[in-house]
Amino acid sequence: MMGAFAFEQVVCGSGDTMVVRGISGRVDPGRVLGVLGRNGVGKTTLMRALSGFLPLAGGRATWQGRDLAGVESHRRLGLGIAYALQENVVFGELSVADNLWLHLPDRNPARYADAFAKFPLLVKRLTQRSGNLSGGERKLLSFARSLGLAAPMTLIGAGALGT
Incomplete structure (x- = not known):
């Protein structure tokens, strides 16, 4: 797949439980891709895997043609990939x-x-x-x-x- 960000046949989960099996997609410049589904089907797990916080058990993800295998989450940020948590993570005591x-x-x-x-x-x-x-x-x-x-x-x- 071509595009700014692409993922092919991604498999990921936690431990021995793979909740995402074989999902593919791409996001071209200036576009948005939504992943829809009920609670517990793996939307957040997929985002965590694509951002490098969880390992891929299968498939691959690329950013501007570069394979992201083995690229840690903080290094992905350096490449221009940010991850916004689903939870509202703010420090309440700070302004x-x-x-x-x-x-x-x-x-x-x-x-x-x-x-x-x-x-x-x-x-x-x-x-x-x-x-x-x-x-x-x-x-x-x-x-x-x-x-x-x-x-x-x-x-x-x-x-x-x-x-």
């Missing part, structure tokens, strides 16, 4: 701004210009303690933090891929 810049080497607001344009509520809440945000606002913050990585490819634990 929204501190959550956004905690994992970055600088506090350059330009990094979040697109996220702030899409989610203006975050700008209003920058000085607010993250623990006081609603559940939806915490998910927005968690997603915006992934966007700040400026990775061309983002995998979302709930089952979506986008370039």
